[in-house]
Amino acid sequence: MAEAAAIAARPVRAKLSRDDIIMRGAMVVLALFLLVAIVLPLYFMLSKSFETYTYRFESIEFQVNDGDGWGETLNALTLGQALGVVTPERMVTSNGGRFQASEFFPDFSFRSPRLYRIRNAQEDAGGFMVGGGPVFHTEWVEVTSNDFRRVQIRPALSTGVDNYIAYVNTPSLFFSVYNSLFIAVTTTVIVIGLAFFYAYALTRTCMPFKMLFRVIALIPILAPSLLPAISLVYLFGNQGIIRELLMGERIYGPIGIVIGSAFWTFPHALMILVTALSISDARLYEAAVALRTSKLRTFLTITLPGAKYGLISAIFVVFTLVITDFGVPKVIGGQYNVLATDIYKQVIGQQNFQMGAVVSVVLLLPAVVAFIVDRIVQRKQVALLSARAVPLQPKPNRRVDIGMGIYCGVVAVVIVGILGMAFWASLIKFWPYNMSLSLGNYNFDVMDGGGWEAYGNSIRMALYTAVFGTMIIFSGAYLVEKGRGFEFGRGVIQFLVILPLAVPGMVLGLAYIFFFNHPGNPLNFIYGSMAILVLCTITHFYTVSHLTAATALKQMDPEFEAVSASLKAPFYRTFARITVPVCLPAILDVSIYLFVNAMTTVSAVVFLYSTDTTLASVAVLNMDDAGDIAPAAAMAMMIVYTSAGVRLLHALLTRGLQRRTQAWRTR
């Protein structure tokens, strides 16, 4: 039996089929894509946040010659400290920072006949500029007074946590952490409370007009987050039509941010809670009735715990959306600084990229924590869902139904009111002096901000994002879900595709600057182009799209691939003929999700657009910044019209598709 032992001992090394090889190749391509789209940019940003630029005055030396030979060698640090021009705060700067050498000589005059000498005591200490390029060598450089005024000392690069220390020690910056947390927590409490009862009314009562209420509640998804802020300016601003309601409080600040944030995050919370409340077990409620449990007790002991995971998930989603949002605080935040606006100010206002990176990392922390908690909760919820339960059919109850109807009515009126305000404002000739209607505000070409071209760019960007994004994301999900073997590769990709969910738009945008604008990056050429906007947007919304696609793929019979292989069909043929047609509804969902988000997003792309690729949402921001608030409202409304139109088209398409495929879908 020596032969038997030999057979048993030798492990089988599976031969790869052509399909396996192509799929592995595709997986490597996908992994490279994700590497470039998310991993490397984040890495560059992280390393940037540890880069510090400081002046190394101790290694700069001067000599002066007043016509009687060179005087003693003067050390810049000693000299500067004695004069009081070198302080600890002034030592820290950014990579563009320059220090005038003449500051060390209070009696300096560029007309004086005095000669100066400057040199580096060490070679690796930042150097200095004399007219032309930087000087790093340690020889004396001699200059006239006239030239000495152009001598600048350069900072040296070092790595360490100095930026973080500086951040914590700068009250104006560090206080934003508190502000951001305050806004996020307050908004989350309000939105979850409102959305929970709204979702309860939609799922657990026989309230009238349910469909209408559902549609209204989802409207904010179609608008950029800038829109509610603009509406609030019209409602409660200095010339707001109902500013008296604030009783003397100013809308510019936390109040405005909270209301605006609540508006646009409401549907996100609602969708999660409606799902959570829809999957309840009727038997529990029947038992409660049989035991004569009071309504309140039933609610507290059955309804709330049943929706527990949905609630936790919704809380973290809203919290993350608010803390990472840039649009609302930018428009209506006034002097109230939050983390997202700080990044913008540091980068766009002060060109302090290192500090921008530090704030980004700070902003990344709560988002990552929320992300991890949400992942854990999601995993538990799956187990909950798989238990077979009897769906609950709500029973009419006049008092509850009418009460809930009124409640939902009030919420719906507020939502429609905020949207309607922006709509109305966009049509007013000259608020508040000439209230006649006109389309003048839509004449974007006569205004700064990008004009109709920006709108066209947005449409193009959204289309590219939807088309290429869906193709990449669906194929990627297919590889992960249906690939054979290569567990390691699939595991890596599975992790990478979840990553974008934890990265706020502002952070992603800034990370893209660091990575793609790096002179050594061979992909540098896409910087400032449409391509980088599309890439950034696809990445920003990758995870949710991937999960939608993966869910649809999971529902397909896992043996399709096995049968195809036995029939010698290459996998791409089965992919095209079976997988894609069967998953078409999910594919449409993904593409519409990408399109609408590409239309409304502002946080990531605000760092990446160029004059040729201004987007509609960025135009809203810029026009609002410039005080053209009515045109800003008009452009925001253009985004709403477009998103709504596309959604409607999607609904019709899906309906048509369903009719066409009814024969094979019915069961």
Add this chain to the structure above:
Amino acid sequence: MTTDKQAGEPYLRIAHVIKKFAAFTALNDVSIDIDEGEFVCFLGPSGCGKTTLLRAIAGLDIQTNGRIEQGGQDISALPPSERDFGIVFQSYALFPNLTVIRNIAYGLENRKLPRAEIDKRVRELLELVGLTGQEDKYPAQLSGGQQQRVALARALATSPGLLLLDEPLSALDARVRVHLRHEIKQLQNRLGVTTIMVTHDQEEALTMADRIVVMNQGVIEQVGTPMEIYRHPATAFVADFIGKMNFVDGTVAAAGRVKLGEVELSCDTDGMASGAPVQVAVRPEDIIARGVAADEANAFEATVEDLEFLGSSLRVDLAGENLGGQRLTADLSVNLMRELALEPGHGVTVRIPAERIRLYAAGGT
């Protein structure tokens, strides 16, 4: 596929196959030879590794160790697309968006055959599985049994050398199942295609298979024809799993003699040492009560404890001092009951033919 095998060589040879999932061993040194044209059933309780073995043969989950040869060629490492087989899954895995003919033609279209030839072959198959007239329906519009036939036709379309069926009938209701058993068997006879069917239903295996491979916990317990498996179960597990079987404790009294309770019976002790504790296995239908004289070989007195009426037969529980507190169940005909006037509490003389008694070492079931 060309077969360059010599006469007498098996068509499929599975040698020392081991399959591990991490630390768990799902198949432990499995070897079987299957001849061309055979209908073989893998039978065993759920989780014993039948599907794992089938998937290894198909190349869908390649074994960790061991060799598989088909038609004289070592296919151990080949991916499914380079092997020669058709497969039907329990779920059928019919493509939901393709009509019946498109489903059946799916494999033919990959071979770039002329349209007319494909159509001809599809018609043939439709007729073969009795689905003429259903060609333009979608799978969701068919009954379970019809879907099953489509899956079968699709697997057979490319005339594979090997047909693999993984619990093909278990999703159907009982009546359709019995009907389809028969049909599949006939189809297999007509086409002569070597077939392996996985099932956990012993009746299915006994009625359909030329040979049965009984598996348990990743190893093969016995391979044999249905009759062999039923008549001469090699292990206590097989004896228990297939058909109904009495197990009573006994000891080997001497070579060719076993003692259970007070009774000593002759039987084949197969070299077991005298005094060894054994399990004595007897099928209910092998206990004879008609015309048994008390002094006949292997005859003994027992007491009727309980009677269960099963329609054409009776299930009779026998006990009594002779059996030492143990119990035997016998299948007796209703006529016999009337003849012997069997009633609970009455005595009856029964006989167990020596060749129908099987002994297994005590401790295993």
